[in-house]
Amino acid sequence: MAPRRHLGQVQGLLGIDPEDAGVTRCCVPTGECLRAQQQLSPNNNDPMLIALDDLRDTVRVTCNNELCSSGRYMHRECFDQWEQTVLAYLKTCGRARSWSERQRHQNLWTKKGYDLAYKACGCKCGRGHLKKDLDWMPPPPTSNIFGRVEDISEAVAGKKKKRRNRNSRPTLAISAAHAVTNESRGRAGSLSSSTGSSSPPASGSEPSISPVHAHSKKKSKVENSDKSRVGGGANGIFTRRLDFSSFNALPKNKLNSYQIKTEDEGNHGNDDTRCFILSTLASQGRSKVHCVLCEETMPVFDRYPLVDGTFFLSPRQHAKGCIEVKVEGRTQFLTAVCMACLEGVNGRAIICRFCNQRWDGSSLVLGTMYSYDIFAAMPCCTERIKCNACYKPVLHPAQRLNFFSDYSHIVPCPHCHTFDTHFVKPLAYCYARQPLRSLQMWP
Incomplete structure (x- = not known):
């Protein structure tokens, strides 16, 4: 009897495209496939092969070389x-050197980070660069090339069922028919995804009431998304989010857990950021907040994403609705911006009154909180870095601080020696509404 050959070897001899035969090869560009190194091969097949009918444990990438066959x-x-x-390479590149680990992980596969790191993403084909496909989600397994459906082991199935019961929450949806699932990320781009600096007060310094702990274990039937409330913690005033349909207005490439905060960072839902926001709002009896730019009312939810926009802390009270809090001994104001204003849609964009540059908040993670003033974090012109007392530049125009949060700190003016948060300006002073031809003062 002739010796048996691996499926991949037979395909190579016959010149068959692996994807035409229902399989493909792991296209990892650096070194050898880990499964090949460990000889992890089901059914004694080539360990580098991936069955196209079961892509649950794979990641899809795209190559900018249209003729790539790798x-x-x-x-x-x-x-x-x-x-x-790739992250190690990004750490050495330009402005990414000042990013925190979370920022690098968050920005890597977006334009902001990939434009810096693409040189480290060379494809095996030698003529293109790879990029993670953020729009792709693994389809459910189907019958394989032998007409058999792969079974999930009872242990794995039990684990998934247990996880679903513990984290029963809605999924990000592109449409009613195609849902994008929440992925549990070690990154959780949020408050400190934005910075490697200060974080919100821990549960010991502020009253930390978690809706998760007080919520009854018995599941209740939810009849109306606007009327469904949390039954226990934080006075039970916050809405339970039933779906993510409000985020369908975003571009499809942003419907992922890198752009929208979906998971707690703490154990058992005990996330410091979420507890801080909910306990602060509960102490004020507020279940809704107003966008600091357009004044639109936004409901606050008991789980991530907490709001259809984002929160941030500022040393300046930009509007009457901003809530005063104490963070690490400093007076700050909890402020919210809606998703439409962050994206600059429907005429909600604002521009700098001095250089006419548009403020862009589309790169910020939705549904969480930043520990600094997001409007001060990226000064666009010299006017934005002038002293609040003598109006002389506090920094050289070409100088930049190490972290976004540094622009929200109290610093001395080198000219008049006044200590102040010089980079945090009133919104009405800095910005005007679009269109450019007929500038209007904000708000």
């Missing part, structure tokens, strides 16, 4: 290891 999928563990090498 493949589009990697085993998840191969992708994770390769991604770490």
